[in-house]
Amino acid sequence: MQIPIDFDCWLDHFNLETGVFSPLTGFLTEAEYEAVINQNRLPSGKPWTLPITLPVPQELVDKAKKTHEAELVFENRTVGRVKIESVFQIQRNRDLLSVFGTTDAQHPGVQKEMSRSVWRLGGRVSVASEPPNELSRLYFSPEASREHFKRMGWNTVVGFQTRNPIHRAHEHLQRIGLEICDGLFVQPLVGWKKTGDFTPIAIAAAYEWMRDTIYPSNRVLLGTLRTAMRYGGPKEAVFHALIRKNFGCTHFIMGRDQAGVGNFYGRYDAQKLAKSISDLGIEILALCGPFYCKRCERIVTEKTCRHAEETEDVSGTLIRKALAAGQRPDANAMRPEISDILIDLGKKDQLFVKEPNHGVRNDSHARAQRSV
Secondary structure: OEEEOOHHHHHHHHHHHHOOOOOOOEEOOHHHHHHHHHHOEOOOOOEOOOOOOEEOOHHHHHHHHOOOEEEEEEOOEEEEEEEOOEEEEOOHHHHHHHHHOOOOOOOHHHHHHHOOOOEEEEEEEEEOOOOOOOOHHHOOOHHHHHHHHHHHOOOOEEEEEEOOOOOHHHHHHHHHHHHHOOEEEEEEEOOOEOOOOEOHHHHHHHHHHHHHHOOOOOOEEEOOEOOOOOOOHHHHHHHHHHHHHHOOOOEEEEOOOOOOOOOOOOOOHHHHHHHHOOOOOOEEEEOOOOEEEOOOOEEEOOOOOOOHHHEEEOOHHHHHHHHHOOOOOOOOOOOHHHHHHHHHHHHOOOOEOOOOEOOOOOOOOOOOOOOO
């Protein structure tokens, strides 16, 4: 039988086989799903916080229950296979609360999940075709990144997750990571994101300038993480840390409202969840702030500055608003050179996601994997 999938499932499928989602080797079975939802662990006891599942259309459920293997089809093209081990129905409201902490349809992750079938299929996968990748120059498989770290002599590597171009606050966090570890792996997420977020092209252009102009050439690797953004706050933040362990990182920077959106999560809820799981296998750098202090005239945190009344957030909302108007954000929030790169992309209509996308152009068929 054939099961139609969207691009996000194709990416999940690819990530399962290439080790990005290790220890998973397939879409979650019912037993695995229940363990993740209820315990933040797999039945084996290994920590895992986000369910990776394959939705099945209602009309195919009965057939799937009687079949041992299915082809996965994206836009009339077979891209892989799955050995069917489990077909089950999720408890949507319960599971939304478990993963996102809310059932509010204003939450982009909730909204997206509510559009998917409640029937899911679990089983081991095999890839027949790699997803197209417009940023193939920046993609490194877990095997390739680990080999690069080894070749560079980096015994400790700190991973950094972002879905935005670099600004002063994130630069501050990354520099702390460079002080602690031998190398820094900046790995922006370039999969599906909500309307109004920055495009993969914009994020890559900003970080490539930073890599080539500011950071030490032998201490930073820039790559991409090809998976959908869930906006899942604490559970997604831990998920991102576990993924970076697979890429060879020994440390992971977790800052304020990691993987959050709007006001759905507390400022340091993600750090609290990460600290409660003692066997993550990667050291969490739980960093505060940062903010800009007008009195100190620099980026600070609540641990390094006493002028709470004179600090201001490095606001992503204000940065996007200025760039959308073709103006530089405050230089205390973003380097002018970065701003100019992004303003130029805005003139080409390449700055913001106009509709939910997957970080890929329809006409792009570059291979997704290369060696460092």
